Amino acid sequence: MSIQENYELAKKAYEKWGINVDEVIEKLKNVPISIHCWQGDDIGGFEVNQKELSGGISVTGNYPGKASTPEELRADLEKALSLIPGKHRVNLHAIYAETNGEVVERDQLEPKHFENWVKWAKENGLGLDYNPTLFSHPKADDGLTLSHPNEEFREFWINHCIGSRKIGEYFGKELGTPALTNIWIPDGYKDIPSDRLTPRKRLKESLDKIFAVEVDEKYNLDAVESKVFGLGSESYVVGSHEFYLNYAMKNDKLCLLDTGHYHPTETVSNKISSMLLFSEKLALHVSRPVRWDSDHVVILDDELKEIALEIVRNDALDRVIIGLDFFDASINRVAAWTIGTRNMIKALLSAMLVPNEYLKQLQEEGNFTERLALMEEFKTYPFGAVWDYYCEKMGVPVKESWLEEVKAYEQEVLLKR
Ligand code: RNT
Ligand code: ZN
Numbered sequence: 001m002s003i004q005e006n007y008e009l010a011k012k013a014y015e016k017w018g019i020n021v022d023e024v025i026e027k028l029k030n031v032p033i034s035i036h037c038w039q040g041d042d043i044g045g046f047e048v049n050q051k052e053l054s055g056g057i058s059v060t061g062n063y064p065g066k067a068s069t070p071e072e073l074r075a076d077l078e079k080a081l082s083l084i085p086g087k088h089r090v091n092l093h094a095i096y097a098e099t100n101g102e103v104v105e106r107d108q109l110e111p112k113h114f115e116n117w118v119k120w121a122k123e124n125g126l127g128l129d130y131n132p133t134l135f136s137h138p139k140a141d142d143g144l145t146l147s148h149p150n151e152e153f154r155e156f157w158i159n160h161c162i163g164s165r166k167i168g169e170y171f172g173k174e175l176g177t178p179a180l181t182n183i184w185i186p187d188g189y190k191d192i193p194s195d196r197l198t199p200r201k202r203l204k205e206s207l208d209k210i211f212a213v214e215v216d217e218k219y220n221l222d223a224v225e226s227k228v229f230g231l232g233s234e235s236y237v238v239g240s241h242e243f244y245l246n247y248a249m250k251n252d253k254l255c256l257l258d259t260g261h262y263h264p265t266e267t268v269s270n271k272i273s274s275m276l277l278f279s280e281k282l283a284l285h286v287s288r289p290v291r292w293d294s295d296h297v298v299i300l301d302d303e304l305k306e307i308a309l310e311i312v313r314n315d316a317l318d319r320v321i322i323g324l325d326f327f328d329a330s331i332n333r334v335a336a337w338t339i340g341t342r343n344m345i346k347a348l349l350s351a352m353l354v355p356n357e358y359l360k361q362l363q364e365e366g367n368f369t370e371r372l373a374l375m376e377e378f379k380t381y382p383f384g385a386v387w388d389y390y391c392e393k394m395g396v397p398v399k400e401s402w403l404e405e406v407k408a409y410e411q412e413v414l415l416k417r
Contacts, residue, residue: 007389010382034323045095055135055186056230061330065414080337083402085394089127107159111170127177132164146206147199172219184225188233223254260289269306285325298340308347313356
């Protein structure tokens with residue numbers, strides 16, 4: 001049977017439940033995923049005085065072919081994007097600035113250092129998002145940045161974050177879609193702190209200074225990302241969930257929830273509805289923690305599906321900004337992007353192919369038998385046939401055939417680096 005025939009059959013099965021599959025597909029087309037550029041080069045970046053990765057995050061593996069120039073990184077991203085259905089966004093970090101071989105300190109970065117990225121984004125119909133880089137730097141060697149006891153260091157990072165918001169604004173203006181500028185800092189302590197308050201007070205003051213500078217929300221949205229622990233900050237992280245949740249609510253900023261930044265039995269899927277009741281927008285870093293914040297490639301697991309369901313059934317596709325955050329250097333990096341992003345999209349599609357309104361109604365009526373029965377039965381509905389049709393319609397490889405393209409790209413491009 002052809003892809004089309006399979007699709008027609010699947011459509012009938014879903015139509016029985018009042019799901020209009022053609023409409024679902026139209027809707028899915030317009031959901032952008034923000035693809036993190038840093039999977040392509042193990043969070044290396046292009047700084048002239050490149051420092052080793054720090055900040056309590058770690059990339060493991062040494063698969064050949066990683067990008068080491070902006071041109072290579074963009075070419076790899078283009079390859080991955082050609083295998084992913086839909087129009088998406090690319091998420092940059094300050095260390096991906098292009099400074100023409102000159103040393104430009106992070107607090108001196110300007111929009112002009114991202115001109116090539118913007119030009120490329122325009123050519124490829126992409127939006128751009130941004131992150132100041134508060135790690136892999138001599139001024140962050142002790143794992144402290146915006147909460148640093150040394151005022152001079154703090155000022156440096158504050159200025160870097162202010163400049164970053166202006167770069168985000170520049171992206172938004174140029175590309176006609178607001179950039180999300182997300183602040184994540186590694187600050188914390190390996191061992192039990194004797195004072196938890198003072199560093200948090202300093203972080204609060206630093207953020208106040210950063211956000212005191214007016215930046216048009218039409219072009220740039222600010223987010224703050226919390227964490228529960230990191231390598232070297234096992235006992236205490238300054239920017240905890242409660243810290244940023246309160247900060248964001250009080251100051252009208254977006255909370256960014258990274259799926260690897262909570263206690264192992266805590267799930268981001270269960271947080272989304274609560275967040276949506278109190279803020280207009282919410283941002284995500286979809287990742288896959290394995291025992292810790294290991295940033296494995298996103299797979300189509302139960303938690304990913306549950307996250308997608310929470311976004312879809314709460315009608316929040318335009319309120320939840322979906323970004324990815326994983327870095328695996330033990331496999332082909334273009335494949336890593338492709339697998340992770342396709343899975344995110346698959347999860348959204350599968351969430352749209354569930355009779356969500358009816359299931360809600362069953363719960364309201366206390367009919368938990370039927371709720372459970374249907375939720376289980378829908379797991380084996382022919383969602384794969386719709387996914388294949390979607391890929392074909394969007395002009396990207398169907399099923400695992402994308403892998404052949406990655407293999408060829410590896411032979412022709414990656415292994416020659
Ligand atoms: C680290 C955070 C952060 C980084 C990127 C590179 O734990 O998740 O988002 O992964 O900024
Ligand atoms: Zn993250």
